[in-house]
Amino acid sequence: MNYDQVIADTIKTNNSKIVLLVMDGVGDIRHPKFGNKTPLEYAHTPNLDQLAATSAVGRSIPILPGITPGSGPGHLGIFGYDPLIHTIGRGILEGVGIGFEIQAGDVATRCNFASMDSNGIITDRRAGRIPTETTIELCNILKEIKEIDGVEIIIEPGKGHRFVTVFRSKDKELGALINDTDPLNEGKAPLKAKGQNDASQFLAHIVNQFMEKGFSLLKDTNPANAFLMRGFSGKPKIPSMRDKYLLESAAIASYPMYRGIASLLGMQLLPAPDSIENLFQTYVEHRQKYDFFFIHIKGTDQAGEDGAFDGKVSCIEKVDQALPILLEHKPDVLAITGDHSSPCSMRAHSWHPVPTLIHSEFCDVDDVRVFNESACNTGSLGFFESKYLMGLLLSNAKRLDKFGA
Numbered sequence: 001m002n003y004d005q006v007i008a009d010t011i012k013t014n015n016s017k018i019v020l021l022v023m024d025g026v027g028d029i030r031h032p033k034f035g036n037k038t039p040l041e042y043a044h045t046p047n048l049d050q051l052a053a054t055s056a057v058g059r060s061i062p063i064l065p066g067i068t069p070g071s072g073p074g075h076l077g078i079f080g081y082d083p084l085i086h087t088i089g090r091g092i093l094e095g096v097g098i099g100f101e102i103q104a105g106d107v108a109t110r111c112n113f114a115s116m117d118s119n120g121i122i123t124d125r126r127a128g129r130i131p132t133e134t135t136i137e138l139c140n141i142l143k144e145i146k147e148i149d150g151v152e153i154i155i156e157p158g159k160g161h162r163f164v165t166v167f168r169s170k171d172k173e174l175g176a177l178i179n180d181t182d183p184l185n186e187g188k189a190p191l192k193a194k195g196q197n198d199a200s201q202f203l204a205h206i207v208n209q210f211m212e213k214g215f216s217l218l219k220d221t222n223p224a225n226a227f228l229m230r231g232f233s234g235k236p237k238i239p240s241m242r243d244k245y246l247l248e249s250a251a252i253a254s255y256p257m258y259r260g261i262a263s264l265l266g267m268q269l270l271p272a273p274d275s276i277e278n279l280f281q282t283y284v285e286h287r288q289k290y291d292f293f294f295i296h297i298k299g300t301d302q303a304g305e306d307g308a309f310d311g312k313v314s315c316i317e318k319v320d321q322a323l324p325i326l327l328e329h330k331p332d333v334l335a336i337t338g339d340h341s342s343p344c345s346m347r348a349h350s351w352h353p354v355p356t357l358i359h360s361e362f363c364d365v366d367d368v369r370v371f372n373e374s375a376c377n378t379g380s381l382g383f384f385e386s387k388y389l390m391g392l393l394l395s396n397a398k399r400l401d402k403f404g405a
Helices: 003-010 046-052 071-078 090-097 132-142 198-217 241-245 256-264 276-286 299-306 309-327 386-396
Strands: 018-023 056-061 107-116 122-124 151-157 162-168 226-233 249-252 292-297 333-337 354-360 382-385
Touching: 003 241, 003 386, 018 071, 018 309, 018 386, 046 309, 046 333, 046 354, 056 386, 071 090, 071 256, 071 386, 090 107, 090 162, 090 226, 090 256, 107 198, 132 151, 132 162, 132 198, 151 198, 162 198, 198 226, 249 256, 249 276, 276 292, 276 309, 299 309, 333 386, 354 386, 382 386
Parallel strands: 018 292, 018 333, 056 382, 249 292
Antiparallel strands: 056 354, 107 122, 107 162, 107 226, 151 162, 333 354
């Protein structure tokens, strides 16, 4: 018997409310230019610290020790879906997240507009984070490519510099076992797509033609004169939060990818305004309608990937300033964590464990009085794999019966 089966055998319903606040990429490492502190240590966070003093804290491991997670596996873990068993490609997450109806047999990929020099070398993987309005204009240019070798090409803008490309064929099987074309670092050329089986090799051939035609169409559209493709994937089969936990769940997330994963798990997508205060207010307005709320904050991860220590501190402080909105309508269980760490000095996701807080009537308050990495190292939750977080939240909400006689 595994952990999922134990949950299935002990799960029950009641009227409790659970809120999972995800500060994306919040974990960090100490930065020598900022007093050898992490952004959480550097930030002024009186509300988070006061909450920590009445909570249980620890650090969660998104996948396994030393393994750096993508955003998809990171979120699957904190929702209690073992990311080593359940996989959802980034393309599907982005496509579903923007409301595109993915059909059986489709292959979707998440794309970034990028900057490329005259030698075909990527100089900025995000094209200076161009605004959504510019992305819409560029996607309209790419939409001139309607099909290649009988494969339909569907292009839809996302948020910021991101867009989605869906490949669809009525006659040919399309495989998704294709490498990303994103080299993951500036100073390198986009990678050629290669497939791992016949169906994927066929689509990889289409993808390479699409890139060639697309780059030609964008050659004069600086700074976004290229694009990079990640997460080729088809639609997965995965149990919903209702089926797995008997929870009526809702998501308050503005970025398509996180709305995508929430939608695939059966969460109701609620309005997600840009300000943190209004994200929290959305919870207040809907708190009686659902059992579980996933609230997503993107700014911490974005700042970490940009190496913007001050920006990450600022985002953390904005969350702290808005936190009373949640606390005035406090759920039975409130958890605060991240899907992974994004250290500013690394400008990328990392393997470092994530600070995690659980507050409830039954959480068993520990001796920690502030919320940051070093403090969480000594908390009563210890170090645990994030796939066990939902079990802790359900037990704190008294939604699990005892196991065995």
